[in-house]
Amino acid sequence: NAGVTQTPKFRILKIGQSMTLQCAQDMNHNYMYWYRQDPGMGLKLIYYSVGAGITDKGEVPNGYNVSRSTTEDFPLRLELAAPSQTSVYFCASSKDRRTSTDTQYFGPGTRLTVL
């Protein structure tokens, strides 16, 4: 299993541009998550999904959109990039929330800079 994969690894955007961060998992996990990590800070939840077709907002959803058309993929969309969105973005997945299957597995991250 490749686990959780993310593309691209790095990206520089100009203010106002849009882009999609890709996330895929091959573990047949139901739950998927997007976090952002600002320098020297912990991770903050942007959006999450409990299954295909179901998404919900996390702590910091403004400026982002998500979709979940398949179990495997959970892309994150930035429509109008702003400097405040400069961060490292991590995608994660878990089977569900039951004991022994609720561990969240993280991808390697996408480092985004908005200039």
Next chain:
Amino acid sequence: GENVEQHPSTLSVQEGDSAVIKCTYSDSASNYFPWYKQELGKGPQLIIDIRSNVGEKKDQRIAVTLNKTAKHFSLHITETQPEDSAVYFCAARGIAGNMLTFGGGTRLMVKP
């Protein structure tokens, strides 16, 4: 919502010494407390977790303790090695969904 505070933000120890990182949480209904290790340029990786029905859990050189009354939990690393150097994050999960609230992280440096 849940709020998790983590201390210290940086910790430097000599190889072979012990390291302790502490976290407090605000939601008394939280029932799951994982610890993640993040190496430079990589995503966080789970190293140990504890649930609210247990007071302590050990895995080789790593242990976690939980005090539900005081709403705090701690990570203990014994016999530290240079490869333990990383950023460590604690997290807490409330009763709804599987959403984790993370602490701010601790940068551990183990000096050889």
